[in-house]
Amino acid sequence: MDPRTEMKDFLQSRRARISPADSGLDGRRRRRVPGLRREEVAYLADVSVDYYARIERGDVVGVSEVVLRAVARALRLDETETTHLLALARAIQPATAPKAPVKPRETVRPGVQAILDSLVNAPAWVSNQRMDFLAGNALGRALYSDMLTDPDGRGNNARYVFLAEGSRTFFRDWDDDADDVVAILRHYAALRPDDGTLAQLIEELSARSEPFRERWAAHRVRLHRATRKRVHHHVVGDLDLAYERLHIPGDEGLSLFVHPVQPDPVTTERLASLAVRT
Known part of the structure; x- marks a missing residue:
């Protein structure tokens, strides 16, 4: 999986499931797609529209956990979804050292x-x-x-x-x-x-x-x-x-x-x- 693509698709899917009324916003404006607009998520997360658009593209290098949690609250993510978002963000960060392949445990003590x-x-x-x-x-x-x-x-x-x-x-x-x-x-x-x-x-x-x-x-x-x-x-x-x-x-x-x-x-x-x- 490409974590940038995963983050983009994940955030777009979470954004689409929330109605403006659920977030206390004016939902009377005509909409071409369901859910919140990017600018509405940005407003709820207290970041600029450009900054949120960058996050939704998966460009999260240097984005703090505080901001990501603000986005999670704006999108009304639950605990597991928030953990998932943070895990995707970590996967996107540049590696400081070569990563060894991970293998699942196959036995128990x-x-x-x-x-x-x-x-x-x-x-x-x-x-x-x-x-x-x-x-x-x-x-x-x-x-x-x-x-x-x-x-x-x-x-x-x-x-x-x-x-x-x-x-x-x-x-x-x-x-x-x-x-x-x-x-x-x-x-x-x-x-x-x-x-x-x-x-x-x-x-x-x-x-x-x-x-x-x-x-x-x-x-x-x-x-x-x-x-x-x-x-x-x-x-x-x-x-x-x-x-x-x-x-x-x-x-x-x-x-x-x-x-x-x-x-x-x-x-x-x-x-x-x-x-x-x-």
Whole structure:
């Protein structure tokens, strides 16, 4: 990805989604395009129109974080979107030294695996920023067995969602889950612009999946911390799962995902049945 192009497309897409009325501006003037004009964003961010136009072109060398955060507030970006904007700006800055290629972690420490194995009643796994399933406890591996064994998924959540037919049966809210996968991948791509394997994954999905291409063009960014997942497991049936994402200190780029013990008695019973089979 070219970070300048990414910044231009991202800011234009965020600008287009905001109405003048949402920002307290006069929306009665006739408009050829939806959303705010550049001069309106500049006014809200308290910068000149030329300066904002420069930022929107991706020409942000020397632009301070204070100004970028002012633009984020003008565009009503949330925390993840603001982090994404700042990450793109960092990627555009000239390098002070040659950058070594970045590779995602592909293994977990024994201590992390021990933590996973200690969670006997809750599915748990560790993923990197490519969405590879690196390690899990027995219940986590059983829950996501289709993704781990599918020849198109190959143990990668993004590949499984967009390239494996079975994902549309497994994820009961496939469209929403697909939206989230792309939004998270785009956020990770901005954080790791030198990760060649992540770029290759995005190129592969763009080439092979029209639903992925359509979602990638929307420039949404998101980072889940807590949500719910509704899945259909081929052995135990429908499951309604809570979902928590935890950062692993000292292991950059790795996250621990857990489906905590459920208040739903049906899901609890079905997870227990799945655990017996592992």
